[in-house]
Amino acid sequence: MKHALNVTREQDFAAWYQAVISEADLAEESGVRGCMVIRPWGYGIWERMQKLLDAEIKATGHENCYFPLFIPLSFFEKEAEHVDGFAKEMAVVTHHRLIQKDGRLVPDPEAKLEEPLVVRPTSETVIGAAFSRWVQSWRDLPVLINQWANVVRWEMRTRMFLRTSEFLWQEGHTAHATPEEAREETLKMLEVYRSFAEDCLAMPVIAGEKPENERFPGAVSTYSIEAMMQDGKALQAGTSHFLGTTFSSAQNIRFQNSEGQQELAHTTSWGVSTRMIGGVIMVHGDDDGLRCPPRIAPHQIVIVPMLRDTPEDEDILAYCAEITEALNAQDVFREPVRAHLDRKSAKAANKRWGWVKKGAPVIVEVGGRDLAAGNVSVLRRDRLYKADGKLDSAIMAKGDFIGGAVQLLAEIQTALHEEATAFISRNINRDVKDMEGLKAWFSAARPGWLEVQWSKPTGAALDKVVETLKGLKLTLRNVPSDAGPADGACIFTGDAAVERVLVGRAY
């Protein structure tokens, strides 16, 4: 069986990932260090993600705002732990004008900023400063806001979607009167991310709390959703932080409570980014390219007319246009179906394989014979081949296809989710109880994760565990919210275990 990409997942997973990004026209190198160009199909997927997640963020009472790209250094200096976490990777603006010198453009020494500005790596500081203006009384709380924005973290080694110097994300920021309410918010948004990943991206994830060493700089608790890629590695696909009073102290977010006393607000922040597109590729992709879950596919059904430069072409196009229109008049997942007629003048087989690589969930081909018989040829992207290795193209009566299209898209969404869920289920081992077993598990080719019992060490004891794991190229992922009870010994310390933690290789 010959596949559409020139490298398979089995041969070289990293090269395969790059091949999908390139062949599916998702993104490309920009010529600007660490920054990518997100191409129309990749950006279309991001727009779909934005639309669906934005609706959930709004349904939970949050409003969108926009805060400055630039953050003065003085804002960062107020919170030491936070700045330590980001100082190594900040893009710094120092000048506001260019001049010509010896035929080259250079920053104008006369236009040096008095205080350098950082390009936001995240916005807790500048949004905290706004909250301190907005919050005076308990009546002003909670403040529930979100921002869709670009952020910059200077990365030395970049990988498209997964780690780029500039990326797109949403960052939610909230302030509350009590720590209980802020914790509840943190977990509510974790659940929004979990259900978004499962229901919209068809991407199974494990939600849980990060161990101390993996906390966001300045957070009291950090929670994440972790997805398993097809090479067994973990991708942190979203995080939600309970920030306690770290940022309200630093930025002076105080309110008068109902008894007339001044209190510090309790804040949270939470975000997901274009990194999720990388996750979708590595969870659903196959050796023919991307397989895009219908809910986030820019086009859910692509109609490819097989034209031959004959007068019949016009009839075929009219027939295809009629089908496209009938599809788009229906609703799926409570939105209009997104069917697209590919009118480009290229060979039909090339167009078909182009859409296969892009991962359009359903590809419909229509030739002269189909037209004459009132038929269409239907390819499901999630199961492209028959057992004999031939393309599994089904000839259907036009009306049957249109009438069943909504059901078909729902089926494909479910099938991708089930396939990925089966994969993660069979690649998490919960039975390993000692370091020998752990080493053996991770010495396999492309191991999945271990869920092990541990004593939740802190400080130096935790550092030691982290160091040991680092030697094995492993990290602690999170403590799954729905993990079973701990009833044995800690795999790392031998002490009585108190909970279960996920261990794995990670992106």
Added chain:
Amino acid sequence: MKHALNVTREQDFAAWYQAVISEADLAEESGVRGCMVIRPWGYGIWERMQKLLDAEIKATGHENCYFPLFIPLSFFEKEAEHVDGFAKEMAVVTHHRLIQKDGRLVPDPEAKLEEPLVVRPTSETVIGAAFSRWVQSWRDLPVLINQWANVVRWEMRTRMFLRTSEFLWQEGHTAHATPEEAREETLKMLEVYRSFAEDCLAMPVIAGEKPENERFPGAVSTYSIEAMMQDGKALQAGTSHFLGTTFSSAQNIRFQNSEGQQELAHTTSWGVSTRMIGGVIMVHGDDDGLRCPPRIAPHQIVIVPMLRDTPEDEDILAYCAEITEALNAQDVFREPVRAHLDRKSAKAANKRWGWVKKGAPVIVEVGGRDLAAGNVSVLRRDRLYKADGKLDSAIMAKGDFIGGAVQLLAEIQTALHEEATAFISRNINRDVKDMEGLKAWFSAARPGWLEVQWSKPTGAALDKVVETLKGLKLTLRNVPSDAGPADGACIFTGDAAVERVLVGRAY
């Protein structure tokens, strides 16, 4: 008659503008020089603008992408005129790490970039570089893309929405095989902007070509839509540029034509920004705050329950919820109605005036008496007062109000457009034929614009005209596409006039 703002348009237009922005919770100073915080109501208006304009941009065949925030200096050096136009106002990133020094954060001298990066002021150069990779053959043309992004132009004197160092916009960029096709695209997008301004923003504009001195740096022709603010000044609300081969030469966007020869592509670019929000304020605002056209109002109808902390409150809230739901189940302007129930615990009168200042098109108050009678009290924001200066609140049966709400919103959209159209019509004078008349017109308080005949001078002759006008604080706005014929003498040079040009004060 007492108004909701503490300054009127008549008293001090600039102070009134700031008061609307502040009292309607549209935006605020961020503490970061030249950058504003766009607050939820302001950002909600921007989201509505984005949604409506994005649909038009896609309907005309464009796809969204995302390009890097940072542009290496070398990209700019390729196009001298372009860089000259922007060099004076560019934010320059020179370092990628901070360190602590004497207790302060400073850029790390060890982490100086080899090549400084500019924060994009506009993306012709970096998008041109992408086009040069994408375009090989005539079959790859046209390339029709758009980007929603933040851009930075370092401004010394800023004014919220109108001129900020960072702003949000969309920038369309296209490449074509022939200059004719590129010109056609330029005018097509100008028309998209014109109809968007008129139909969605209820903002009448004059579309036309900018004179040579007002062209975008590097453009062959620049077109604009110009809106008239209530103080008579012009606001350039959108621009569309025919770039010829300026950027295709600089960035090497070449294609093989159908005869096998290499040709340069012809490019365009076009953009509108958050500046339009400033335009909406100054076109539709009144002495009680903003009046938001229904098509871009985040909430079109706000229901304010008049609660008194009595058991009846629950019945009032249920009644209001039922009305909100019935409104939202209807469609207006081919979208669901956006009705909002204001459940906040504040005095009803304060809530009412809050929504008046924000400019919600319809405000519905419901008290115990309304509930008992099955009524609602309805305020139209576009005509708040009766002739006697009292609030023009209409008591209506609940069912009548719900049944007429769609019609009412359409009427308000039309009424705002008609009011603004009448204003611009009576404030453009087309009859002034000499400089004496011009000076007299502009010596009035808050003059509008003149449409004068001119000989379209170029080079030094044009510079002289521009200089003269500058002395009068005037600029040439554009040559209206639908202006009448020129049949007299040029008001500036005395030569035979060839066309008509708009002259006015501008933001």
